[in-house]
Amino acid sequence: MRRFLLPLVLFLVLAGFLAVGLSLDPREVPSPLVGKPAPAFQAAALARPDATIKRDDLLGKVWLLNVWASWCGACRDEHPVLVAYARKGGGVPVYGLNYKDKREDGLGWLQKFGNPYTESLFDPEGRIGIDYGVYGVPETFVIDKAGVIRYKHIGPLTPEVMRDKLEPLLRKLNA
Amino acid sequence: MIPELGQFILMLALAVALVQGIVPMVGAQRGRADWMALARPAAWLQFTLVLLAYFCLTASFVRHDFSVLYVASNSNSALPLPYRVAAVWGGHEGSLLLWVLMLSVWTVAVARYSRSLPLVFVARILAVLGLVSVGFLLFMLVTSNPFDRLIPAAVDGRDLNPLLQDPGMVIHPPMLYMGYVGFSVAYAFAIAALIGGNLDATWARWTRPWTSAAWIFLTFGIGLGSWWAYNELGWGGWWFWDPVENASFMPWLVGTALIHSLAVTEKRGGFKVWTVLLAIMAFSLSLLGTFLVRSGVLSSVHSFATDPRRGLFILAFLVIVIGASLILYAWRAPRVGLGQRFGLFSKESMLLVNNMLLVTACGGVLLGTLYPLFLDAMGMGKISVGPPYFDTVFVLMMAPLLLLMGVGPLMRWKQDDAGSLARRLRWALVFAIVAALLSGWLMGRISPATTGGLFLAWWIVAAISVDLIERLKPKPGMGGSIVGRARLLPRAMVGMMVAHLGVAVFAFGVAMVKTYETERDVKMGPDASTDIAGFHFRMLSLKDVQGPNYAAAQAEIEVSRDGKVIALLAPEKRIYRVQNNPMTEAAVDSSLLRDLYISMGEQLPTGEWIVRVQHKPFIAMVWGGCLVMMLGGLLAASDRRYRARQTRSAAIGGATAGRAA
Secondary structure (H helix, E strand, C coil), X not given: CHHHHHHHHHHHHHHHHHHHHHCCCCCCCCCCCCCCEXXXXXXXXXXXXXXXXXXXXXXXXXXXXXXXXXXXXXXXXHHXXXXXXXXXXXXXXXXXXXECCCHHHHHHHHHHHCCCCCEEEEECCCHHHHHCCCCCCCEEEEECCCCEEEEEEECCCCHHHHHXXXXXXXXXXXX | CHHHHHHHHHHHHHHHHHHHHHHHHHHHHHCCHHXXXXXXXXXXXXXXXXXHHHHHHHHHHHCCCCCEHHHHHHCCCCCCHHHHXXXXXXXXXXXXXXXXXXXXXXXXXXXXXXXCCCHHHHHHHHHHHHHHHHHHHXXXXXXXXXXXXXXXXXCCCCCCCHHHCCHHHHHHHHHHHHHHHHXXXXXXXXXXXXXXXXXXXXXXXXXXXXXXXXXXXHHHHHHHHHHHHHHHCCCCCCCCCCHHHHHHHHHXXXXXXXXXXXXXXXXXXXXXXXXXXXXXXXXXXXXXXXXXXXXXXXXXXCCCCCCHHHHHHHHHHHXXXXXXXXXXXXXXXXXXXXXCCCCCCCHHHHHHHHHHHHHHHHHHHHHHXXXXXXXXXXXXXXXXXXXXXXXXXXXXXXXXXXXXXXHHHHCCCCCCCHHHHHHHHHXXXXXXXXXXXXXXXXXXXXXXXXXXHHHHHXXXXXXXXXXXXXXXXXXXXXXXXXXXXXXXXXXXXXXXXXXXXHHXXXXXXXXXXXXXXXXXXXXXXXXXXXXXXXXXXEEEEEEEEECCCEEEEEEEEEEEECCEEEEEECCEEEEECCCCEEEEECEEEXXXXXXXXXXXXXEXXXXXXXXXXXXXXXXXXXXXXXXHHHXXXXXXXXXXXXXXXXXXXXXXXXXXXXXXX
């Protein structure tokens, strides 16, 4: 009798895994960079071609890095969320990473839809993007006072994500 | 009005399915002939209702009723009529309706062609099928109703996924589902036999043609899907080990094992417990496939909309159906006797190894498909398992299988002698080695791995020839001409030979195309040209064309060899207006010996295009092999023996049933 129960046992184990699998999102890929120091960069500011911004300039404060581009449709969806966050005040500075874009297109886009960014880094070839493991735009990184990446959000930010995930984390990091 | 009617009909169908699932089953346990007799009319009624509901949904598509959510999501006013009809199964809800329709088609087929079977047995079979139908109808009505209204109605629909707008796609899902769902018949036979305790050679003989029929559809469906992917996805690949493909391939592997195992059960009374388990497994894998595709636990290029509630429902259904079957199996199987003993070197042994290899291959595919899920579920990170794993595992299992495929059919039941077998096959071996080296040499390069693959293909061909020659040789007491003797070969036997030949054709095609295919990405504008594998490609023109629901850039490319024009190909890059999706419409010049495959990549700022040109020797044989396998299945399933003997054994079966009642 026992050996005839084997298929049933195997199947139940499989079903257990499938049940757990249902609650997971296969598209959610964790970044290996979370918990590691943010890769260093040195880039021109989008609005001020002569000024350079370095990662180390931002040490000592908690900040958000939001990857965006004028050619990205989903960025347009998330943009009002960022604009609202910046307008509300009292939040952390948001830096943009203008990814694989043309300078005039990026600036025009900000003019049209509002500029929530303290500053945007200009990354026309996507080199910084590669260092940060960007594989889809938009993406948002939370970086702490010590320059360590604490969280990465893939895809457009929504008011829910801001409220439930980012803002509590930012409060904790700033405390 | 029509959608409401459709929904109401579906509810009626659910009620009928409940009756079909419960009353005959209870009747069979209590020996009530009148209750059992309800099974057939209930099956017919359910079929009629599901068909009507299906027509209702089709009508909503044809009439552009965008107040139906499902229609609005999968159709558009510019969508041509044939695709509107096919769009019924273009999404999740309609696919389920098609699934249920197929199930009821198989059910009435069983009801119709089981006149010679004892009523108790038929009642149980139809009841099991009815219960499966209950599950799917409930699933549809509770979580995925195709008739849900969209209020206010959409002005226009979101259009059918452009990937699915292809003639191949019109028949691919129905064929695949016919195969998937077809295993429900073998499953119902197995469950009915487990309940009734009549797991014997007669049961195996009844099951065989049904299993073969499902297998034929599945083979066709998978082959067609692969051919569609090759033509429509525009990469020139034909198999991607994508979870959705694997989901259809696993039942195929186990179904193939089942066909072979059934042969032993019928002929020798052996492998009974194993056969019944395979029948349960084949259908369970079909259900699991449905779960994997529909629940979204695995991401896949086929990515359908996901809804956790749906996943939970199918999982619960899966646990109930498969769990109950396996409990029944564990309870009943110990009492099933073993078949006749057989020696280590016998046809039975060979078929056992065949079964082990096929099931292990299926296990390998299952493991690879679910491995990312296992790791993720245990919090060990995300990985993906790709073709390198599958190719390795698969070749590892298939190489010995193909080797045995040459030997097995020539062996005797019970006990054979290795020495005499080696003598019978020595020339086949020599021929296969020479032919493999020769085919490699003719292609210009001999590589060890390819020679192995080609050897296996030629080996099967040679062994089948030896088998055929031996069978056609004049024997004492059997005169007549060669044609006369050929006529006497049982059709099942010929079917087996043809199916095995199909495997050889397939293996030959795969070995050839994997080794000798060449491709080149070139920048092309009008008048630009390139060469590959001795063919000369010249772009004549580049123009914009307008389709009914898309706009396309179309290149006209002339293919010539030694100055002689062979083909004029027109690959396209389409943009479907509604979903704004780019689609690569490859142009293929196909022949038995090679395909020339052109697809357009990206447009450059200069206006030129990146064009990918591929030469694929013998790739047609990959699908040709599937067709030949299918033909073999058709021959085997149509063997007169099943019908003739069925009537004879029915008298006996009926008598025992009468006594039991």
